[in-house]
Amino acid sequence: MKQHIEVLDYAETILKAVKRGVLLTTAADGKVNTMAISWGTLGIEWGRLLFTTFVRTGRFTRELLDKNGEFTVNIPMQDSDLSLIGKCGTCSGRDVDKFKQFGLTPENGEQVTVPGIREYPLTLECRVIYRQEQDKSAMLAEVIEECYPQNVGSENWGANCDVHITFVGEIVNTFIISR
Numbered sequence: 001m002k003q004h005i006e007v008l009d010y011a012e013t014i015l016k017a018v019k020r021g022v023l024l025t026t027a028a029d030g031k032v033n034t035m036a037i038s039w040g041t042l043g044i045e046w047g048r049l050l051f052t053t054f055v056r057t058g059r060f061t062r063e064l065l066d067k068n069g070e071f072t073v074n075i076p077m078q079d080s081d082l083s084l085i086g087k088c089g090t091c092s093g094r095d096v097d098k099f100k101q102f103g104l105t106p107e108n109g110e111q112v113t114v115p116g117i118r119e120y121p122l123t124l125e126c127r128v129i130y131r132q133e134q135d136k137s138a139m140l141a142e143v144i145e146e147c148y149p150q151n152v153g154s155e156n157w158g159a160n161c162d163v164h165i166t167f168v169g170e171i172v173n174t175f176i177i178s179r
C-alpha cells in the first residue's frame with residue numbers, strides 16, 4: 001500500500017536523511033540498480049518541485065540515467081536498516097545485483113518506470129528535466145581540492161577524478177510504502 005504525501009510537509013525529514021545518506025534508484029535495459037547518495041537538494045524552479053542529485057560521471061547509475069531519465073529517491077524511516085546505505089554505496093551495479101545481494105524489495109512505481117524500495121519507504125518519483133555536467137572552471141579552488149584531488153580512479157566507490165553531473169528531477173509523485 002502507498003500513502004500519498006505532500007513532499008514539502010516532509011522537507012526537513014528528507015533533507016536530514018539526505019545528509020546521512022539515502023538511495024537513488026534507476027532502471028534501464030531490464031536492469032534495476034540503486035546507489036547511496038548524500039548530496040542532493042530539494043527546491044523549486046520553473047514552477048516545479050525538484051529533487052536534484054549529483055552523480056559522478058563514472059557511476060553505473062549515470063549510465064542508467066542517461067538511458068532512462070527517471071529515478072526514485074528512497075528514504076529510510078524509523079525501522080529502516082541504515083547499513084544498506086554503506087552496502088549500496090560501496091559496490092557497483094556493474095558487478096552485482098544489489099537488490100538480490102542485499103535483500104531489497106522493489107515496489108512498482110506509479111508515475112515512473114523505476115521502482116521504489118520497500119525497506120526505504122519514503123519515495124520520491126522523479127523525471128529528469130535538466131542535466132548538466134559540472135564545469136570545474138566555475139568551481140571555487142577549495143572545492144576542487146577537497147572533492148576532486150585526482151588520486152582515486154572512476155572504478156572505485158570513493159572516486160575523486162570524475163566531475164559530477166547535475167540531474168534535476170521534477171518530483172512527480174511522493175508516497176510512503178506501508179507493509
Ligand SMILES: Cc1cc2nc3c(=O)[nH]c(=O)nc-3n(C[C@H](O)[C@H](O)[C@H](O)COP(=O)(O)O)c2cc1C
Binds near residue numbers: 021033054091158
Ligand atoms: C554515504 C554515501 C554517499 C554517497 N553519495 C554519493 C553522491 O551523492 N554522488 C555520487 O556520485 N556518489 C555517491 N556515493 C558513491 C556511490 O554510492 C558509489 O560509488 C556506488 O558504488 C555507485 O554505484 P553504481 O556504480 O551502481 O552506480 C556515496 C557513497 C556513500 C557510501
